[in-house]
Amino acid sequence: MGLRRSSLVVFAGLLAIGLFAASPFLCNRLVGTGEAFNYSLSSADAVVQMREGIVPPLAGQTIYAFNGRIHPLRNAPYLHYLAAGIDLVTLRRLSFWEIQNVSLVLSFVAAVLACYGALRRATDCPRLPALLLSAAYGLSPALLGAAYSYDLFMTVHAAVFVPLALAACVRGALHPSFSADAGLAACLAAAVSLGAATAERNRVYLSNRAFWSDVAAKAPENAGGHNNLGNVLFEEGRYPEAIAEYGTSDSGASLGDILGAAIRRRNMSLPE
Secondary structure, three states, rough: OOHHHHHHHHHHHHHHHHHOOOOHHOOOOOOHHHHHHHHHHHHHHHHHHHHOOOOOOOOOOOOOOOOOOOOHOOOOOHHHHHHHHHHHOOOOOOOOHHHHHHHHHHHHHHHHHHHHHHHHHHHHHHHHHHHHHHHHHHHOHHHHHHHHHHOOOOHHHOOOOOHHHHHHHHHHHOOOOHHHHHHHHHHHHHHHHHHHHHHHHHHHOOHHHHHHHHHHHHOOOOHHHHHHHHHHHHHHHOOHHHHHOOOOOOOOOOHHHHHHHHHHHHOOOOOO
16 A cells, blocks of 8 residues: 555656646647747648548648648657647647647656656666656756757657667666667667668758758648748849749739849849
């Protein structure tokens, strides 16, 4: 009975720590700035698709379209499936901002619980030191700063898995076995392949033109990508291509029409 009560006290303490760390997100509005909004678009895009039975979801397939800052390689499945699970459990009554906030609160709590469990299982750490270290992990400036200052919500979601991965490494080192070695080899292979994919993807970010060209190619119906590519081309003096990206309209004046008319009025010679 005493052991059970002690376990309940520890669980209550860990829950309180996680909720305290996530307290700014215990609301029904968007918390954060640009990156927070981008993540909400990403989650909404995935949730809408999964409501329609599209699994796995792809980036930019709904009205919450690919906005140029989010790429499929950077969309975390954990974030999306967690958001979809929250949407299902709450009977679709939460807004996408509320879903995002709930996912962050759950991740903060899960991160503290995961740290405690990892310490207890991997190192046989006593309860009180494990509780204190878990509190330090959940309230660390690195974790809170990622959420509060930089809106790096995927980093916060990943905090759940860091102590679990470290615990697996410790147990593998203390109790080596073929399965542990095979698991380590698989993790290394995955890290190398994903690292190579990331390096290849990062080439797109070497210049503004390469980046927005990639966005326009992957999301041809997204106006923001074409407009930004048009801006880059205009700054480079590539006016015909800029006009094409801005677009033209048979009825009414589009940005491309206005730019073309302004160029003609100024008697600017356009390069071939």
